[in-house]
Amino acid sequence: MDRNKQMAEGLSEARLETLAVRAGHERTMEGEHSEPIYTTSSYLFDSAADAAARFSGERDANVYSRYTNPTVRTFEQRLAAMEGADAAVGTSSGMAAILACCMSFLAAGDKVVCSRSVFGTTTALFTRYMTKFGVITEFVDLCDVSAWEAAVDSHTKLLFMETPSNPTNDVVSIRKIATIAQSVGALLAVDNCFSTPALQRPIEHGADLVVHSATKFLDGQGRVVGGAVCGRQALIDELVVYVRTCGPTMSPFNAWVFLKGLETLSLRMKAHSANAMELAQWLEAQPSIGKVNYCGLPSHSSHAAASEQMSGFGSVMSFTVSGGQAGAWAFIDATRICSLTANLGDAKTTIVHPATTTHGRISQAERDAAGISDNLIRVCVGLEDVEDLRDDFIRGLAAAEAVS
Numbered sequence: 001m002d003r004n005k006q007m008a009e010g011l012s013e014a015r016l017e018t019l020a021v022r023a024g025h026e027r028t029m030e031g032e033h034s035e036p037i038y039t040t041s042s043y044l045f046d047s048a049a050d051a052a053a054r055f056s057g058e059r060d061a062n063v064y065s066r067y068t069n070p071t072v073r074t075f076e077q078r079l080a081a082m083e084g085a086d087a088a089v090g091t092s093s094g095m096a097a098i099l100a101c102c103m104s105f106l107a108a109g110d111k112v113v114c115s116r117s118v119f120g121t122t123t124a125l126f127t128r129y130m131t132k133f134g135v136i137t138e139f140v141d142l143c144d145v146s147a148w149e150a151a152v153d154s155h156t157k158l159l160f161m162e163t164p165s166n167p168t169n170d171v172v173s174i175r176k177i178a179t180i181a182q183s184v185g186a187l188l189a190v191d192n193c194f195s196t197p198a199l200q201r202p203i204e205h206g207a208d209l210v211v212h213s214a215t216k217f218l219d220g221q222g223r224v225v226g227g228a229v230c231g232r233q234a235l236i237d238e239l240v241v242y243v244r245t246c247g248p249t250m251s252p253f254n255a256w257v258f259l260k261g262l263e264t265l266s267l268r269m270k271a272h273s274a275n276a277m278e279l280a281q282w283l284e285a286q287p288s289i290g291k292v293n294y295c296g297l298p299s300h301s302s303h304a305a306a307s308e309q310m311s312g313f314g315s316v317m318s319f320t321v322s323g324g325q326a327g328a329w330a331f332i333d334a335t336r337i338c339s340l341t342a343n344l345g346d347a348k349t350t351i352v353h354p355a356t357t358t359h360g361r362i363s364q365a366e367r368d369a370a371g372i373s374d375n376l377i378r379v380c381v382g383l384e385d386v387e388d389l390r391d392d393f394i395r396g397l398a399a400a401e402a403v404s
């Protein structure tokens, strides 16, 4: 038997860590071990008849890299396998993946129901752009299941959410929201950026579409921008037509970086989660720390829901310090290891003051409702030695206490 076929069969029952290292790669005649990068925009046809067959779709083969590219395909197949999806489509960014879902499955007159605590640019996509095309979005509290129920109607075609939420780490049962989506025949899309398939597989809990900003943990080392959507074959077929036609294609180089990222994803997410848990527990024991939002802590209101659908609690947490905004800024400025950046999903720990950055453009009332107080700090815990991170936090705490 052909060795590629034999190896593919070996993966049919494989577990996540095995799929992460092996799924999707068909070796070429060169017998390469690592996945090659195909930097080609177009492909040659064997004959005029072959060209005609490829263009008509009668023959499934490469035509042009806006349509298909072998490196991108390997990434798509590997991510789909890891999410437990039939298929996936790669996109140029996470936002392009979200836009692809809107353009493929929504039309004028349709309604979207979306959790309020999604990524800020996602909110802007729905409110600033989708409204121009007659698609309205109602925002609901992520964990208020009855609000989701009340918001859906016969015009609702898409439910969209991020769980756990940013920056308060709230978690809702994907299963419960999927049931509500099914009751009106709408699709449920889950942005799985914070958990990745290594910690949470939304399709197993009834989600129709899983959206990724691959820029974050899938790469994991802050190198390239990309995105993806995973789901049932028929849904991905629709998305592929949109990407081919409208052009937000993933670059083959970026796909290759993400492939290498996927190989270590599970190891990294376990290490991120272990470091985050240790720091969250330590922070919670400090007298000058108010509240620690980490769904891995039994004190978090979402701990039970998180324990049910996640195999680890991830890297993102937030906490309040003494001294109000001045205290939070003093904490951040006193750290020496943490990177001061709004980005996340990196081997390097990042720290940010949400009220004056990521959530600075929303009103005070909206921030209050979302639990984003002036003394709140968000940290996305990286892969450094946890003792060094704790020492950095000790410096931050002392600075916050000094101003209060």
Ligand SMILES: *Cc1c(COP(=O)(O)O)cnc(C)c1O
Pocket: 093, 094, 095, 096, 119, 122, 162, 191, 193, 194, 212, 213, 214, 215, 216, 225, 226, 227
């Ligand atoms: C970063 C991010 C996005 C957008 O992804 P890009 O790759 O930056 O376009 C979407 N959702 C979440 C949760 C994110 O963190």
